[in-house]
Amino acid sequence: MHNKTLVELAAGLHSKQFSSVELTQAYLSRIQQHQALNAFITVSDELALQQAKQADEQLAAGNAGPLTGIPIAQKDIFCTLGVKTSCGSKMLDNFIAPYDAGVVERFNQAGAVMLGKLNMDEFAMGSSNETSFYGVVRNPWDTDCVPGGSSGGSAAAVAARLAPAATGTDTGGSIRQPAALCGITGLKPTYGRVSRYGMIAYASSLDQGGPMARSAADAAILLQVMAGFDPKDSTSADTAVPDYSASLNDSLQGLKIGMPKEFFSAELDGSIAATLQAAIAEYQKLGAEVIEVSMPNLNLAIPAYYVIASAECSSNLSRYDGVRFGYRCQNPEDLTDLYIRSRGEAFGAEVKRRILMGTYALSAGYYDAYYLKAQQVRRLISDDFSRAFAEVDVLLGPVTPGTAFKIGEKTGDPIQMYLSDIYTIAINLAGLPAMSIPAGFVAGKPVGLHIIGNYFSEQRLLNIAHRYQQATDWHLQVPKGFA
Amino acid sequence: MSLTADDVKKIAYLARLGIAEQDVDNYVKDLSDVLGLMTQMGELDTKGVKPMAHPLDQMQRLREDVVTENDQRRHFQSIAPQTEAGLYLVPKVID
Numbered sequence: 001m002h003n004k005t006l007v008e009l010a011a012g013l014h015s016k017q018f019s020s021v022e023l024t025q026a027y028l029s030r031i032q033q034h035q036a037l038n039a040f041i042t043v044s045d046e047l048a049l050q051q052a053k054q055a056d057e058q059l060a061a062g063n064a065g066p067l068t069g070i071p072i073a074q075k076d077i078f079c080t081l082g083v084k085t086s087c088g089s090k091m092l093d094n095f096i097a098p099y100d101a102g103v104v105e106r107f108n109q110a111g112a113v114m115l116g117k118l119n120m121d122e123f124a125m126g127s128s129n130e131t132s133f134y135g136v137v138r139n140p141w142d143t144d145c146v147p148g149g150s151s152g153g154s155a156a157a158v159a160a161r162l163a164p165a166a167t168g169t170d171t172g173g174s175i176r177q178p179a180a181l182c183g184i185t186g187l188k189p190t191y192g193r194v195s196r197y198g199m200i201a202y203a204s205s206l207d208q209g210g211p212m213a214r215s216a217a218d219a220a221i222l223l224q225v226m227a228g229f230d231p232k233d234s235t236s237a238d239t240a241v242p243d244y245s246a247s248l249n250d251s252l253q254g255l256k257i258g259m260p261k262e263f264f265s266a267e268l269d270g271s272i273a274a275t276l277q278a279a280i281a282e283y284q285k286l287g288a289e290v291i292e293v294s295m296p297n298l299n300l301a302i303p304a305y306y307v308i309a310s311a312e313c314s315s316n317l318s319r320y321d322g323v324r325f326g327y328r329c330q331n332p333e334d335l336t337d338l339y340i341r342s343r344g345e346a347f348g349a350e351v352k353r354r355i356l357m358g359t360y361a362l363s364a365g366y367y368d369a370y371y372l373k374a375q376q377v378r379r380l381i382s383d384d385f386s387r388a389f390a391e392v393d394v395l396l397g398p399v400t401p402g403t404a405f406k407i408g409e410k411t412g413d414p415i416q417m418y419l420s421d422i423y424t425i426a427i428n429l430a431g432l433p434a435m436s437i438p439a440g441f442v443a444g445k446p447v448g449l450h451i452i453g454n455y456f457s458e459q460r461l462l463n464i465a466h467r468y469q470q471a472t473d474w475h476l477q478v479p480k481g482f483a
Numbered sequence: 484m485s486l487t488a489d490d491v492k493k494i495a496y497l498a499r500l501g502i503a504e505q506d507v508d509n510y511v512k513d514l515s516d517v518l519g520l521m522t523q524m525g526e527l528d529t530k531g532v533k534p535m536a537h538p539l540d541q542m543q544r545l546r547e548d549v550v551t552e553n554d555q556r557r558h559f560q561s562i563a564p565q566t567e568a569g570l571y572l573v574p575k576v577i578d
Binding site for chain 2: 098235238304325336360
């Protein structure tokens with residue numbers, strides 16, 4: 001049952017091969033069996049079985065929605081009414097969300113069953129899931145390795161078949177990088193495509209939610225539910241949502257693929273480069289034409305990102321003050337002591353680093369040199385993409401500089417950790433949609449292929465990913481012990 | 484570009500963020516390294532480039548000034564650390 005696609009699961013439910021309660025129980029027992037991965041922060045088994053029972057009634061009555069009775073899991077960054085929403089932090093360890101996020105509401109309306117809340121880097125700040133207050137998540141392909149981050153629990157759960165699909169969020173690569181390291185399919189939509197309402201904010205001009213699944217076809221079904229205008233999100237895009245599954249099989253004849261030469265420089269691991277070349281050759285067989293393009297300002301994406309993200313983080317996280325919700329220190333002496341100790345005791349080291357960095361970058365006398373400069377660099381990077389998309393339909397490249405690294409390998413050096421996002425963060429600065437799909441293995445660990453499209457081209461990206469997955473079987477590989 | 488222990492303590496106070504005395508040196512090193520990375524941007528001439536604050540250069544959307552939410556004070560305050568008579572409680576500010 002746990003190797004079925006979303007379409008197969010829906011068919012099984014509709015033809016009464018199995019009930020939603022049976023399906024949900026099967027997944028709950030797999031979650032229990034593989035607790036050692038630490039993919040979940042909260043398993044909402046009671047709620048899940050209650051939702052499954054309702055789904056079975058709807059299925060019997062013949063008024064089922066697209067995902068009725070299908071279990072999914074939510075990244076613990078999305079607020080869920082009545083269920084703990086921790087965002088991977090001690091700060092929100094006692095936070096029972098008083099409302100549902102826009103994304104959660106949409107899944108509820110579509111009839112989905114929520115298995116639980118997935119582990120993540122604290123406040124989505126990390127590239128390895130090691131900054132979580134709830135401990136590191138293990139990569140199902142090699143349990144001594146990280147799953148990537150920040151949506152590490154989502155990627156590990158989907159790869160290990162603990163959930164058929166999950167949600168993630170991507171501020172600098174947090175859907176695509178763990179998808180690559182765990183060998184699954186992840187899609188970061190265009191900024192504004194998916195509602196940010198109730199999605200705990202890290203860097204508001206970069207944050208975007210999206211689907212994490214085992215195939216492009218499944219990701220299309222999830223995105224169909226997630227995408228659309230939300231008046232409660234002030235930057236939500238009021239743009240029509242196409243049928244993402246309708247064009248999955250369209251021909252790639254004449255597709256113009258751009259290869260940014262800066263993505264294939266000497267710093268890229270040789271065996272990863274070879275894996276990607278093979279994927280690109282596969283696309284040529286499918287009728288695509290490959291053109292080299294140049295994006296001269298990409299090398300400044302990391303510094304620009306860390307200024308902007310830290311600045312927005314320091315501002316967003318000022319809401320955690322120990323007054324209205326979340327952690328409060330014991331016996332505060334006065335109001336200042338209450339703020340300083342509540343925040344000091346409940347935030348982890350990486351979150352503190354980014355708050356300090358952002359506070360510094362925004363402080364008097366440094367604003368122009370850091371924040372303003374970063375926003376100008378952001379414009380130049382975005383212009384690089386616009387120039388490329390005047391020539392080509394999509395860009396292909398690596399998602400990560402290497403495969404999954406060992407737990408603890410990069411925790412001592414923040415700069416090394418930041419460099420894990422070197423290929424993904426420019427896309428967030430520009431606000432573009434992009435995917436990571438499995439493209440092979442190096443020494444038994446998965447390698448992701450990055451497909452980057454122009455604004456609101458998710459339909460085309462899913463089509464390009466799906467055609468590759470029809471021609472190859474990398475996405476069908478299962479980590480040992482999880483079949 | 485490097486920071487001093489005093490700089491880090493001053494920034495931490497601005498952010499009302501407690502950091503342990505024994506961690507200050509680590510923050511000095513890490514933040515100085517990150518600042519070094521950030522100063523790479525100085526190499527690029529950005530004179531006349533319009534800063535980009537929003538990826539789609541969107542303007543803030545406006546809506547009609549009408550009531551759209553109900554009062555949920557009791558519901559929202561049920562998760563607060565300390566409340567009384569509908570108010571959030573903090574340590575005494577004025578004697």
